Amino acid sequence: MSWKRDDSGQPRGYHHGNLKEALIRAALGLIGEKGPSGFTFAEAARMAGVSPAAPYRHYRDRDELLADVAVRGFSAFEADLVKAWDGGKPDAETAFHRLGRAYLAFAHDQPAFYSAMFEAGVPLDANAELRAAADRAFLVLRNAAETLIAALPQGERPPALMMALHIWAMSHGVAALFGRGDAGRRPLPMSASDLLEAGMLIYLKGLGLPPDKAG
Amino acid sequence: MSWKRDDSGQPRGYHHGNLKEALIRAALGLIGEKGPSGFTFAEAARMAGVSPAAPYRHYRDRDELLADVAVRGFSAFEADLVKAWDGGKPDAETAFHRLGRAYLAFAHDQPAFYSAMFEAGVPLDANAELRAAADRAFLVLRNAAETLIAALPQGERPPALMMALHIWAMSHGVAALFGRGDAGRRPLPMSASDLLEAGMLIYLKGLGLPPDKAG
DNA sequence: CAGCTCATGTTAAGGCCCCTAACATGGGCA
């Protein structure tokens, strides 16, 4: 293949060479700036330097592009979570708090991905890959929950799935309500990351788990 | 005033008589059906039986109507929460669990309001009334948190604001991720309401508060 | 290397939406 090298280089002929990727990048930029509803198929095309009809060669419609952004977002998210969890080393509690910080860091640093994944109204079954990618990301939380639970005595163990859902709910709640600093939202007495960490410590204590050893 | 009585009655002359309310109702219906981005100024006008330009006599633009919906939503929300809390009777724990159920019931039964309030991207300072209404609703949670905290011994009391933020975050997380049953979201092993209740019980236990006496 | 084919572009056009400007109506007060 003789790539047209339009990864950001200008000169191109009739064909773009990398339009799909260029559209994704444009969509991320627009969603990050103006929210999911501020993203426009036509403007993404303009940014990529093609006509408004060109994107339809790669996506059935605007929603399909959004769903693709969400898929890629879940994959990146999963990768971040896996890295943060790091197999539960050096111990489950430390790793778990890294996981919480990674969750919020993703929501904060990749607002466009996070929006597409959770706030754009993309139905999870829009795309077969989408649900799979979302499930893989959730599985990281679930595995972490299972590892933590294993430290509890038999008979005091909550269902791992329920615990994972609690973790996710609180993380998402903090991220959605307080995660993006200055966006016309509520001022906080502490950072969103610290708020989540404190909440998770209380929750884990409620389960009977020991507090973390490191901040 | 000789009301035109167009609260839903058809016959009207040149003037509608109640267009603002009719637009709000139309907006709620559309948002409930198709999400915040599916709501259209033009379609709301059509539903109210007026021309597409008429709404501009009552709202500067589409966003201002959305903000008004959010204001009304926060007021209704506050009223529901106040009623559920009911002054903390007969005891704080019982009242608190009523509060949690009321939160989810609102998100579930008034999805249009909830969307406009939390998911439509309406900035809180779009409207002076908006922030005030949101603050009043949050204050109910904060007061509940304060009452619960008062049962703890001195020196073990967390900041009430932080606790209220945790409660809100988990409630919103559950509502946003799992609150609307079949909307292409994730299947749950339990109802969203039970999930939240279980999470809150664990959280309260982590704070050292006694479990609720009634289910 | 010539020629064909089909993926990937383009332009044109219909339909809907947001919003503004200019005009129309009639409810309620002077």
Next chain:
DNA sequence: TGCCCATGTTAGGGGCCTTAACATGAGCTG
């Protein structure tokens, strides 16, 4: 009774989504 202005209306510019019909050229095939 008659006037005013809040609240309607129509007309129109500009943008977006999407489809249809047409154009280009990259790479295979012989």
